[in-house]
Amino acid sequence: MGASLQVRDLYKSFGEATAVNDVSLDVSPGQFVSLLGPSGCGKTTTLRLIAGLERADEGEIIIDGREVTHIPPQRRKIGMVFQQYALFPNLTTFENVAFALRVDREPKERVARRVQELLELVHLEEAAQRYPYQLSGGMQQRVALARALAMEPPLLLLDEPLSALDAAIRDELRTELRRLQRHLDLTVIYVTHDQAEAMALSDEVVVMEKGTVSQVGTPRELYDRPATRFAAGFIGSSNRRVTRVEFVGNRPMIRWGDALLPISPNGRGERGNAVLAAWRPESATVTTLGNAAPDALIGTIELVTFLGPITRLDILVAGDSEPILVDLDSTSAQNFDMGQGVAVSVPAEAIRIYA
């Protein structure tokens, strides 16, 4: 059974630099939570604070109702997988996985049985007697995972575990990680800078920026309703412009190139204020100029990129500085070609406004 984890008002600074600034998290048992953000956002420091490898300046960390803030990492019973695997080079796969059990003075037969189980779990039975340098990156990371699971920790921390691997192995291990987490009912905290990875794996994603939590939500929520400018820019692709809210009658609009786009009246924009407007490439529809809707953006197709099920159009809107991106399903995109003039309709409710 996975552990619950509460992090309250955590602070950590290194000299002048504040790495973690008032971070709070609430993770239920069995949840897969990702800490997502660019490098330097404090996600790894937060993870290391939970692990006990760094000491918090302020705040508390509670695992399964027990306060562990000042308990050394050895006694927190947390599993951890490092970015560069951190396997012990002088020990074989078997001995690496057995490490925690041996430190814990488990009887020999139990160690052998448990290691065998774990190696089966990560499909590495045949590599038991090999040394880390004789294993591929993917295999090394599996050993690291098995090693971290040896003591059946209810909480598993993963620090960018897939970032050193190539794409195919990364996908394979990602699926396997999710399977293991479900199978063992583990609580997992997963640090990554790769938003696609966070979206694919997590029950909940914590977006971090400059040491603080920017937004917490399910992948769907983050994608559909990014709450901050930062989250809007970091997750998925979007068309973004710094612009102003104008009113035509009592309809709020934003300027986009030479055109005015209506926005939802319950949006946050106030008249004249500079705002950031963002909408997803797949939320717009494209028609020929003859069928243009009244509030459509008029532009010219600069580039057509076939991406399999979808096709991406780069469209330069009159008076705009750079092309907007529109994703269409590839069947309907067949009607459009480079150089063609088109009309792009963006539904008002698809446009998110950030003050």
Added chain:
Amino acid sequence: MAIVMTAEETALSQMRRKPRAQMGSILLRVALIAAVLYLALPLLATLAFSLATIWSRTVLPEGYTLEWYVAAIQDDRFWPTTLRTLQATLGAAIISPLLVVPALLAVHLRAPKWKPWLEFLSIVPWALPGVVLALAMIRAYISPFNVSRPGLLILTYVLLSLPFMFRSIDASLSAIDARTLSEAAQMLGAGWFDIGRRILLPGIMPGLMSGVLLIAALGAGEFALASLMAGSGWKTFPIYQAQAQGVDGRIASALAIIGLLYVLVVSLLLLFVAGRNRSGTGAAGMPLVNK
């Protein structure tokens, strides 16, 4: 036709290339032989001299005998000086790692910015002339701390072994990424004792071994400091050797060969120990004799 031409061309170019390749390999061989001769000739001459009955006007000795070895070993001074040398070596081999390993661990695990300073300090003893070093050691340790002469010699060996210990252990620690491995071990429930015993010690073993080997070589062959530090009160093997030189060069040669064999045995022993602690980082493949 074209194919035939190509084959001919290939053959031609091979013939053209062959002499040059041969030249290269001949040059390489000459260089290798020259190096081996340069290193081995003095040793071979010493060996021959130590086994010679008379060797003055001939190219090779007139006859061979083990007489000088017997004389060297049967001398009253042989065992006491050998024992003292072993003591000094052992003392330095224990103290030097005790100084270097904790300092390097601290640097690797906690304060990397201190490393250049330690590195610089560890080299200072080699930059000083022997006499200055000896006087400095005497000044620093004898009057304030009343360290005995043998103790002083041990401390000097420690000092001289520092740069080598430092560099080889530092390289081992960097190769295994001591910091991350310690953290990984901590997360697996290991305390510092277990981390040291199971992870760090095997990791630094190759470096440690080469440091110890240097100390052994110093003890077996270093005369100037041994005589300045411990002097006549606590004669070590190299001092006995120097005294023998005054009596008969052939006995001194026999002693030199015995010292050499001793260093050889020590290095084989260390190689064996390091080999048993094999590590995947390639650190174990490090050459042990690096003096």
